[in-house]
Amino acid sequence: MSGIDFVGLGVLLLFLILLLIFTFINRRRPVEFRKIAAFEDLETAIERAVEAGERVHFSLGTGSVIGSDSAPALSGLAMLSHIAPMTSMSDKPVVVTTGDGAMTKLAQETLRTAYDKAKASVQYRPTYGRLLGPTPFSYVAGIPLLLDTEDVSVHVLVGSFGVEGALAADIAQRQQAFVLAGTDDVQSQALLYATVENSLIGEEVFAGGAYFDISPLHRASLRVQDAVRLLIVAAILIGTLLRTLGVSL
């Protein structure tokens, strides 16, 4: 035993404690989050698509499960667990596409669980979760065929994307589909902002679970994000002030 990173463990513990505190506070005093138009419009668009017999396409991006780019796709899977039951009784239920084999398996399991919960297990098909292409651009190359042949009218991109995400979103936007897109990559976020009507900026890509009220802990985790961000901003400001005053840290 050589050493323990107490700072790292302390930060982790802080997150856990704040998560528990905000879960408790939320039960007594639920908080109203600021409105994100993209999330509000998404539910309406899905309802319209189900009524019109059109399909919802959910893209989990081109990131892998084992990479650092898996976090937005995990957030996407949480959103999918809310969206899948909404379309499970439709003639054309949600189709999920990925650019990674393991992510495809996770998408299939999330869909299967959602169908079980909606008591629609019979409707579930493993091919509703698909690998579209194993490389970023082969993934994008598969998008037009999917949109042309599956009658897609709602296109949700929540996952890890590089520049190819903008191309995928643009293809859907040109077909007059409702497009919601969010990713963790800063440059791609700028491209998505220019390309689509409903883009998610910054950490909004992780807020889907809280906005769709999947569980109290999803709402609490969004409040933890805000609280820790405030702490970091305060630390930066205090640090700047001290350095300006000539105090060495």
Next chain:
Amino acid sequence: MKFRAYFVWAAVAVGSGIIVLLGYFIDNPTIISLRLAFMRWAVLLAAASLFLGLYNLLKVHWNRVGEQKTGWLYSAVLILTFLVSLVLGLMFRPDNPVILILFTYVQLPIETSLMGLLAVSLLVAGFRLVSRRQDLSSLVFVGTALLVLLGTGPWIAAGESVVNILFGQLTTWISQVWASAGARGILLGVALGAILSGLRVLLVIDRPYGD
């Protein structure tokens, strides 16, 4: 029975997740070796899952051809090229000239063309943005993009002209001060979101492996 199975998946996911996480904070040879072993297994499993993914890809397109759905011809071409590449890859090694020809003269040009298409798409998207969203943030976005383009692209009055120097300095100021500050703020939020997404999986709140 199903209830028990769900507990097993959750216990395995949480147990291995905690060990991998602790391996970053506790400098203990046992924990570190466990972390490395788990990560090696994860890489192996991810590689194996690629085969499952490719099987899934083939099945989707095979069904499309079988049902003669719209665009089935594209699916047939995909299956054919997939099988040809697979057979050639198995017969020869990946660094064989035959495989390299496929990569250099088929895959690379197609992906480069898509990249070129992206540049055109973004230009059109920039114009569409101004007509679609006529608000301050869109105007600032497009204005900044134009300024940075003028400052970095080949300038008509190239060289040491005052205009050229002015645009160059303006671009540097925008990208190094405003854009960097904004990007860091966004990255901070993204990092916090990523940490909490991971924690939710560790706390079995999110179960992407299913119930």
